[in-house]
Amino acid sequence: MMASRTRETNETCIEVFLKTDGAGIIKVDTGIPLLDEILRSMAQAGEFDLTVTARGDLQTGDHHTAEDTAITLGSTLGEAVKSGIGSSIVPSGQAVAMAAVRFGEPGYQGDFELQSAAMAGMSLENLPHFLRALAYSGRFNLAICAKGGDDRSKIGAMSLALGRAIKKAARDEHI
DSSP, X not given: OEEEEEEEOSSEEEEEEEETTSOOOEEEEOSOHHHXXXXXXXXXXXXXXXXXXXXXXXXXXXXXXXXXXXXXXXXXXXXXXXXXXXXXXXEETTXXXXXXXXXXXXXXXXXXXXXXXXXXXXXXXXXXXXXHHHHHHTTEEEEEEEESSOHHHHHHXXXXXXXXXXXXXXXXXXX
């Protein structure tokens, strides 16, 4: 399925194009290196075509850009995937992450602890907020957890697990 959305606020302008059964063509530029990495990893693991362009008030921090990117990507996912269930467990370094999604039932449960305050231009307190906004805007229930390893390993494993879970849910919808 294919969908696109644009979101403009006083703080941001976000454009998202998504094709869930794509060829893995990924173009991401949010101005936040860690958020770009998360989005690329999700898209690669999910085998999506994904284009995300975000312009925001980064001089005040990454909160608005991260949140509005999540809202825009989530609503795009919700348009492309109406129903379906998927889950994935992914190791990365010394970390292991699990993500499970169910489209059509908004909700969020996160179970992970990050030690650093920030990484690669993103305040890590915004990661759970990003994931929650993604799930509620996409009208899917997301359960995600990570244990072991350092912050980068946990975030990498969660990004891959989420992409794979969404891919499975998108394919489940067509069964």
